Amino acid sequence: MLYFIPTPIGNLNDISFRALELLKTCKVFLCEDTRVSKSLLLSLSNKFQIDFKTKKMIAFHTHNEKEILKNLDQDFFSQDIAFLSDAGMPGISDPGYALVDFALKNNIEFEVLPGANAALVALVSSALCEKEFIFIGFLANKGRERQKDIQRALNHIYPSIIYESPKRILSLVEQIASIDENREIFAIKEISKKFETKFKGSAKKVFDQLKEANLNGEWVLVISKNNQNLNSNSLLEGDILELDIPLKTKSKLLAKINGKTPKEIYTKLLLSQN
Incomplete structure (x- = not known):
């Protein structure tokens, strides 16, 4: 049996x-990172006084999964195998999807255990979602694609969940504030750890708070839903922002629907592209 095991x-x-x-x-572990898995077993062993004995650990991640699956013999899965990502639920912004897909296509028995997941902890903690939500995970790292990802998140009619690194969390919130400074957001870092920290408020307020905060740790950001009337035929800010037109033209169009000056909008658009 193949088991997908969430880790703390x-x-x-x-x-x-x-x-x-x-x-x-x-007896066999497929691991996103064998070093991380070994460290986890050691920590669990010390904490719970468990002897896990020697395990065969095989690196299985996004860079080698296709090659490994191509060369695996079906008999390999006749034994009990554990799949471990570095932390949290396998397959959620972590390796695991390809292995689940392989198991389904090849009639390999598997089970996915319930367990820790940062996205759901952040969503419930935010009080920004009553029912539906959208999980985005990690955005593009930079450039035009990142800006498009941010704009799509702001356009969604449901709350959006984003994973972010400590290196980019401040710039992410700054970009959101430059587009919609009043949008309510929730940011949380170091979930379930000693220094778990939460921030909630308008994008501008949270940005000002983060400028003074210790940003170390992994972050989850929840963006409140777009409350504009999406069923109307009116042109939304997001529609204009996604147009492939010069920034000056875009600024003039936005100024007509939000009451701000083209110069002010142009400055914010330039900032959001950096």
Whole structure:
């Protein structure tokens, strides 16, 4: 049997009893990073006084998964195998999707255990979602594609969940504020760890808070839904922002619908592209 085992995203106590039992019994581990998995087993062993014994660990990640799956013999899956990403739920902005797809296509028995997930913790903590939401994960790192990703998130009629690194969280919130400074957002870092920290408010308010904050740690950002009337035939700011036209022209069009000056908008658009 193939088992996809979620691992703690911060607090070791979040590991489930069933996960611990499978970590003991499975002899082969497919790991996003074998070093991280070895360190996790050592920490769990020390905390819960468990002897996990020696495991065969095989690196399995986005850079080598196609090659490994192409060369795997079906008999390989006759044994109990655990798949581990570095932290959290496999397949959610982590490796795992390709292996699940392979198992489905080849009638390989597998189970996905429930467990820790940063996106859902952030969403519930934000109080910005009553029912539907959109999970985006990581945005493009830079350039025009990143700007498009941010604009799409702001256009969604449901709250959007974004993962971000400490290096880019401040610029991300700054870009959101430059487009819609009053949009309500929620930012959380170091989920379930000792220094878990939360910020909530308008994009401008959160940006001002983050400028004075310690940004170390992994971040999750929740953006409130777009409350504009999407069923009307009127042109939305997002529609204009996505047009492939000169910034000056874009600024003039935006000025006509939001009451700001073209110069002010042009300055913000230039800032958002950096």
